[in-house]
Amino acid sequence: MRRAVLAAAVVVASVPPAAAPAGAAPSGRAVQAAEVCRIDDPAVTEVSGLAVVPGGFLVENDSNPDPRRTRLFYLDEGCRVTRSVGYPTTARDPEDLAVDRSGTVWVADIGDNSPLMGGSGNRRSTIALWTLKPGAKSPKIHRLRYPDGEPRDAEALLIDGAGRPVIVTKEPGGEVYRLDTPLPTDNTEGAPLTLVGHFQPSRTGTANPLGVFGSALITGAAVSPDGTKAVVRTYSDAYEFDVTGGDVAAAIVGGTPVVTPLPNEPQGEAIAYTADGNGFLTVSDQPGPVSIQHYPATRKASPVPAKPAPGTAAEAFPPRERPERQGRLALLVSAFSVVGLMLVAAAARYARRR
Numbered sequence: 001m002r003r004a005v006l007a008a009a010v011v012v013a014s015v016p017p018a019a020a021p022a023g024a025a026p027s028g029r030a031v032q033a034a035e036v037c038r039i040d041d042p043a044v045t046e047v048s049g050l051a052v053v054p055g056g057f058l059v060e061n062d063s064n065p066d067p068r069r070t071r072l073f074y075l076d077e078g079c080r081v082t083r084s085v086g087y088p089t090t091a092r093d094p095e096d097l098a099v100d101r102s103g104t105v106w107v108a109d110i111g112d113n114s115p116l117m118g119g120s121g122n123r124r125s126t127i128a129l130w131t132l133k134p135g136a137k138s139p140k141i142h143r144l145r146y147p148d149g150e151p152r153d154a155e156a157l158l159i160d161g162a163g164r165p166v167i168v169t170k171e172p173g174g175e176v177y178r179l180d181t182p183l184p185t186d187n188t189e190g191a192p193l194t195l196v197g198h199f200q201p202s203r204t205g206t207a208n209p210l211g212v213f214g215s216a217l218i219t220g221a222a223v224s225p226d227g228t229k230a231v232v233r234t235y236s237d238a239y240e241f242d243v244t245g246g247d248v249a250a251a252i253v254g255g256t257p258v259v260t261p262l263p264n265e266p267q268g269e270a271i272a273y274t275a276d277g278n279g280f281l282t283v284s285d286q287p288g289p290v291s292i293q294h295y296p297a298t299r300k301a302s303p304v305p306a307k308p309a310p311g312t313a314a315e316a317f318p319p320r321e322r323p324e325r326q327g328r329l330a331l332l333v334s335a336f337s338v339v340g341l342m343l344v345a346a347a348a349r350y351a352r353r354r
Contacts, residue, residue: 033293036281037079040289044073048285049097050270057292060094060107062285070094079292088138092124095155096220100163105132107139108157110167123151126190129165142183145190155269156221158230161246168232172216173200178249197253201234206261208236219269223248224277231280233271237261238280240298258298
């Protein structure tokens, strides 16, 4: 998989750059990452989600043919595994983690790669969130669905001030969804999500193995501990938003972000705030040992917690009109230029998991 990602840099380098979309503008701020610690336990592989918990970190393995290896791992401050938690049934494709203010862990089992991106072609009709309450031994499942019933690939989960999950899809011009109804548990029919709007990354020029393609794909997200900031990342950059009244979805859809470059991460998919909210932690989805990296955030978090948003306010935050598509179309043209590469990546992923 890493060879395929590195090859992408060569292919994408030959693709004309997409026009920068309107909206978020890159800050041009150079930052230097610092290694926090290195995860070298062989049980932890392809880390796609990261969260800060008391005493250390929480990470998750991406999907694996052996369900026993798809687990949550608690790490100490030196990245040593202290314990792990399995799922009561198979988690299909966990992609992100969040911890809310009550200490409940949320697992975003929302990945759904198309065949082009290495998926099997058996797309899912529902996605799932898992919650692990403090002291619980096993997570509970909550099934959701997109309002039009169509499958989407997603890797970014945030929990807003009212405790509502917010999902941002991976594709360029990511769709921002929120659950505006009570969270169901152990359900079979997926609870419908609400489309709030869209978020489109900029062409920042930040170095990453997938070039323009990597700067367009949304791979993770997090909310600051005080609830006043939210960050959405791509393979190349972190977009940080101010959050008002706890409404994370509105901030992402309508806010103007500050961009922090995350250059040259091998396959950057996870992001979390530090415990004080003044920095970002990231990790790459890799099959071998991998480091947790620290970046200083552009702005310091407020010491005053944000006020929770009203309970269910779908009517107060109606979906916005779809933004202009020119920038998204240009990014998609670039994406189609690497179709052959993605098929190679799919074959490599399949071969690795046989």
